[in-house]
Amino acid sequence: LYSRDDFESRSGYTDPEIMRTALASVILQTKRLGLGDLASFPLLDAPTEAQLNAGTNTLQELGALTTGGKLSAVGKQLAGMPLDPQLGRMLLAAQSAACIESVLVIVSALAVQDPREVPPDQRQLAREMHRRFALGNSDFLDWLQLWDYYASLRATHSQGKLRKRLQAEFLSASRMREWRDMHRQLRLSLRSIGIKVAVREQHYDPEKKAGIENKREYESIHRALLKGIPLQIGTLEKPVDNQSRPGGTARSKKNRAGDYIGPRGLRFALWPGSGLANKKPRWVLAAEIVETSRVYARHVARIEPAWIAAELSHLTRFEYGEPRWQARRGRVVATRRTLLFGLTLGEQKNFPFDQVDAARARQIFIQTALVEQQLDPDARLQAKAKFWQHNLEVLADASEVENRLRRRDLQISDQALFAFYDARLPQQVFDRVSLSRWLQKTGAEAQQALLLGRDEAFARQLPLDALQQFPSHLDSAGKHYALRYAFAPGASDDGVTVRIPLTEVAHMPLPALEWLVPGMLVDKVEELIKILPKAQRKKLLPLADTAASLSQLVVRDFGLGSCSLYDALLAKASAQYGVNFDVASWRGLARDRLPDFYLMRAEVIDANGKVIDSDRALPVLQQRCMRVMDTQVQQATRDRAPALISRWDFGALQSSGNVAGDAAGAQRCLRENTEGELALEFCASAAEARMHTRLALPRLAMHALPDKVRYLRKQLLRDARQLLPYVGVGDRAGLLDDLIKAAIAHAC
Known part of the structure; x- marks a missing residue:
């Protein structure tokens, strides 16, 4: 019974079949017969545009249509088969893969109603009986097991016994016969188009265990099936912890755990009756997608994403991430994602980008590998690329000049250097391999063009005396100390660093180091004036002119580095401008308020050039290193257990730098202990060593003159x-x- 409203709301006639079915087969036949576009065909009931588009899309997915909308070679074969185009496409793919006997059984099963019966009152028993044919990884292969089982029963049972046996095992005899008839009809239709298929004759093995199958055959069968149902695939959605969701919200009912994501936003779950429902494979292929209380995939199989990318290459597209230079591979790479209508099939992290856009790969290669100096050539390329080491040295010299002058506008810009390489390298050079290949073929003239000139390394011309004001060594009291420059504001080594050997720490030229270098003297003097109290600073206005004048006066009258800079400045400022200020206070203000790069930084190094200690507070550094030397000397003396001396038979006294195992910087001396005994020991400085030796020499003379000493006693x-x-x-x-x-x- 039903209500009047329900009855009156129904259509008066059944919808025409053309309005209720998929039109892929109809469109295929109209194109084969040359009837033109189905949309313009004078049908009594014209299908909707959505139906026509869906049918056309299906044929394009099967590869039955060309880009121009005409039948392809595959489409012509499908048009000659009395079968749904999707099932026909499976058979054509199976023929190429040499597995058509097995696929024909599966296709004929999909073309008829499932013969496995599940009565509601005997659901559990029926599924137990059907589970005998399940192999675990594919519901499609269950059809093959059932086909082999049915063939074995037909060979040993009469029609009556066969029907009773099938009924007892919850199998429909009429549908099994329909399946067999469909298989025979498909064999005959394939023969009519020149495809001969033998009848599958496989002995049914009831002991065959789940999960045991021929891997090559498994792949061939499912890749053939994939050709016919290309969009009925899915990947298991990665589980997402509710805590990581925005606001900690729970998963919605539409996005349940264990759901699969398919192309074009499709979401589905595995049908509970499937043999894979509890296994949850990563990727699945489904024979059909149905919607009841949920969207379910029926008759599914485990597949690999690589099969999808290979078989459906005409439907996939690639999406590339930001290209980047990878020094380890020596080429420009990018992350490539393979997509099938929005579904990610795979991701290749280091795909060669020159295969996608060689011009852009070349630009990135020049910018990153050459301009930013990340080429990282191996020994073979280093031997060929003479220009590389030359250009590195030229640019390093230019960078050193910038560090000395504390400027960042002198060296050639990255844009200009890019243009330099871009104009000289051919278009086919876009990675290390292509560069090596080109260098091997090219002549000396082409390589000569890649050599960066000394003048080309600078964006502007340098003052003639600029580098003379920033020497590489500091000379003081006949000693030469190496200087290193850094222009790195905020870094610990910003400014000028002097390298002092540990053996010279006691003689560190503290007054000379206050002057820095000639090129920085005027600027430092100006900064020193700025930190003076206002009463004193007012007398020195204008500061820039006064700083230049005072710098000239102290250099002329005192000499660069001959005395303390603060003493020299105060003497001239007092005489010229009437400024009186305490030197110690001025030095303290400079230590607290001057920018770090206006204070000389010292590094104390050992005999191997390794930095032992560093600081800008030079007196503190000197005392710290002297304590280290004293500790080393004491340790060396204890370790050596010095022998007593009674005569000068040990050669000349010398520094420990020539004696293996001695403390670094220690000086050997002759020393007398409280018992009047003499021994060779070590002192931290030459002055201390001379003092102890001078005091010990009379005792050594007493040992040499025993008779005289005895007489005097x-x-x-x-x-x-x-x-x-x-x-x-x-x-x-x-x-x-x-x-x-x-x-x-x-x-x-």
Whole structure:
């Protein structure tokens, strides 16, 4: 029964079949017969535009139409088959893959109603009986098992017994017969178009276990099926933790866990009756997508995304990420995603971008590898690319000039350097391999053009005396100290750094280091004036002119680095401008308020050039390093357990720099201990070593003159009254030793 409103709302007649079915087959036949466009064909009931577009899209997905809308070679074959184009496309693909016997069984099963029956009151028992044919990875292969089983029953049972056996096992005898008839009809129709297919004769093996199948055959069968149903695929959605969702919201009912994502935004779940429902493979192919309470995929199989990309290359497109230079591979690469109507099939992280856009790959190669110096050539390319090392040296020299002058507008710009390489390299050079190949073929003239000239490395001409004001060495008291420049505001080594050997720390030229270098003197003097108290600073206006004048005066009258810069400046400022200020206070203000690069930075290095310590507070650094040397000397002395000396048989005293195993910077000396014994030991400085040696030499002379010493011990201080002034200071033996050593020292 139904209501009047329901009855009156129904259509008076059944919708025409052309309005209810897929039109792919109809469009295929109209094109084969040359009837023109179906949309303009004078039908009694014209299909909708959506139906026509869906049918045309299906044929394009199957490869049955060319880009111009005409039948392709595949389309002509499909038009001659009395079968749905999708099923026909599976058979054509199976013929090429040499698996048409198996695929024909599957296609004929898909063309009829499923013979497996599941009564509602015996659902569990029926599924247990049907599970005998499940192989686990593919519902399609279950059809092959069932076909082989049916063939074995037909060979051993009469019609009556066969019907009863099938009924007991929840299989429809009429549908099984219909399946077999469909298989025979398809074989005959294929024979009519020149495709001969043998009947599948495979012995049914009830002991065949799930998951055991021929991998090559499995791939061939499913790649053939994929050709006919290209968009009925999906990938398992990655699980997303609710905590990571915005606001911690839970997953919606439409996006349930275990859902699959397909092309064109399709979402579905696996049909519960499938053998793969609990396995949840990563990628699946489905024979049909149905919608009940949810969207389900029926008759599914596990597939690989590589099969999809290979078989559906006419439907896929590529999406590329931002190209980048990869030094390890020596070429420009990009991340490439393979997409099938919005579904990502795979991602290749380092795809050669020159295969996509060689011109842009060349630009990135020149900019990143050559201009930004990330070429990283191997030994073979290094030997061929003579220009590379030459240009690096030229640009390094230009960068050093910028560091010295504290400017960043002198070196050639990246744009100009790019234009330099772009004009000289051919279009086919876009990576390390192509560069090496071109260098091997080209002549010396082409390579000569790639050499960057010294003048070309600068964007503008330098002042003639600019570099003379920024020397590479500092000379003081006959010593040469290497200087290093850095223009890196905020960095610890910004400014000028002097490298001082550990052995020279005691003689560090502290006054000379206050002057920095000639090219920075005027600027430093101006900054020193700026930090003076206002009362003193007012007398020195204008600051720039006063700084230049004072700099000339102190250099002329005192000499660069001959004394403390603060003493020299204060002397001239007092004489010329009447400025009086405490030198120690001025030095303290400079330490606290001057930018770091106006204070000389010192690095103390060992004999191997390794930095031991560094600081801008030079007196503090000197004391710290002296303590380190003292500790090393004491350790070296303890480790050596010095032997006692009674005669000069150890050669000349020399610094530890020539004695292996000694403390760095230590000086060897002759030293007398409290017991009057002599030994070779080490001192932190040459001055200390000379002092101890000078004090120990009289004792060594006493060892060389034992008779004279013995005589003096007996003859001196025979009168006890001579000892009275020394009572409480020492004994007679100690006083005698001092007198004898003093006499020897006086005589020498």
